Amino acid sequence: MDVPSGDADLWRLMLQHSPIGMTVVALDGRLLMVNRALSEMLGYTQDELKRRGFQELTHPDDLDADLALFEQTLAGEIDSYRLRKRYLHADGSVVWGDLSVALVRDADGEPLHFISQILDITEQRHTEERLEAIFETVSVGLLLIGPDGTYERMNRRHRDTLAIPFPDGHEGAAGQLGHVYHLDGKTLMTREEMPSYRAVQGEEFDDYSYWVGGDPATRLAFSTSARQVRGPAGEPLGAALAYQEITDLMRAMKVKDEFVSSVSHELRTPLTSVLGYLEILRDRGDLPDDVRSQLRVIQRNAHRLQMLLSDLLQVGQxxxxxxxxxxxxxxxxxxxxxxxxxxxxxAEGLGIELVVDVPSRLVISADPQRIRQVLDNLLSNAVKYTPDGGTVTATLREEDDTLVIEVVDTGIGIAPDEVGQVFDRFFRGRQALDEQIPGTGLGLDIVSAIVSAHGGEITVASEVGEGSTFRVTLPCDAEPS
Incomplete structure (x- = not known):
C-alpha cells in the first residue's frame, strides 16, 4: 500500500499524540508501532513494547477470546472487532482496556496489518465492580426491565425469590401471572396490576404491597417501588424495580389488628350495659341536681369510649x-x-360559619353508611380544628365521571413535615397535641381505607395558620377494590 510521505507523516503524528492508546499490529501479533499513550498505560517504553506481541501483554484468562476474534478477522469472516480485556502492566498489575481492532488490506485485498485502539477503562471497571458488589449484596431485590418488558438484569436476592410466586419458572417478561395476591391474601392480581407490568407502562410508584406464594402458611409479603430509566435525551430505556420483603411486618400488623378487634369486642359488651344503666339512672326523678350533673359527665365520657371502640373495630376490619x-x-x-x-x-356554638355547596342531586354507586362516615369525619375534623369565627366549606361536584368532595377549613393547618402522615394510624399533629385537641388519630385512617375500598383517592393540602383542604375523588360507578 503506497501512502504519500506527507500523509504518512501526518498519520504517525496523529498516532503518537493521540490521548488514546494506539498500535499497529503485525499479522503474527507483534507490535510494529506504539504510541506514547499506550506506553504510559502499560508501563513499558515504546521500544520494549515493540519487542513484544499482544499475546504476551494480554491476561491469560482473556487471551483465547482475543485470539479467536483475531483469527476470524484474518480469515475474512469479520472486518473488525471490539472487546473488553485485561492487559498485564509492567509492574504486574492488571489494566482493563476497551479494545477496538480493524484489519488493513492492500489494493488486492491481502491483509497487511491490524490497527488497534485501546481505551483505559480500569477506573470505570473498578467502579462497575463496586456497583456490582452492592447490586448483589443488598438485602433488597433489584430488577431492570427493558422498554419491551424483557427482564434485562436482576440481582441474586430477587432471583432467589422468583420461585415462590412462579414455581414453574419465569419467562423473563413483565406481567407474567403467578401466585401473586392482593393484601387480602385471596384475590389474585391481574396482568395489569402486576408491578412489573405497571412499571413497563411508564408508572412510578412506592410501597406497592402484596403477597406471593400459593401456600398461605409459607407465602411472603413484598413492598415494591418502581422508577423509569431514561437516556441522556430523555428517551425511555425501561424501568428499575426494588422489592423489599415485609412478611414479618405484615404478620405483626395482622396480629395487632386481630388483637385490637378482639379487645374492642370484649369491651363493647360491658360498655353497652354501662350506658344502658346510665340512661335508666338519668330517668329517675328523685336524683339530686349534683348527682344528675355527675351522671352526665359519666355518660359523656362513656359515649367517647364507645366511639373509640367503634373506631378500633373499624381499624381492625x-x-x-x-x-x-x-x-x-x-x-x-x-x-x-x-x-x-x-x-x-x-359549629354554631363555636361561631364557625358552615357553608355547603352541593347540587340538588348527585347519585353514584357506593356504600351509603361508609360514605356518610367519610363525610361525618371530614366535617367534624374541620370544625374541631378551626378556631372560633372561622369558616368550613363543603362542596360537591362531578368531573368526568368522577365525584369530587372538598372540605375546606380556615383552621390551624398542618405542618409541612406532617402532611404526609395525616392518614397514618394513630397519628396526631404536634399543634393538636400542644393545644390538647381531643382525638385518637384513627378517623382519617378509617376515611382513607373507606375511600380506597371504593376505588377512590383522598388528598390533603394545608398551610399552618391558614387551614386545610381535604379532597376526595370517587368513581361514579364504584366497584369494591
Missing part, C-alpha cells in the same frame, strides 16, 4: 372493607347535607 361494602345507588348530595346538619349545632 379495614383490610376487608372492599369485600364488606354494600353498594347501592346513593344520593351523595343528600348525605352531605345530612352530615352538615349534624355538625351545624357544634
Amino acid at each position: 379495614a383490610a376487608e372493607l372492599g369485600n364488606a361494602l354494600q353498594l347501592e345507588e346513593v344520593d351523595v348530595s343528600s348525605l352531605l347535607r345530612e352530615a352538615a346538619d349534624a355538625v351545624a349545632p357544634g
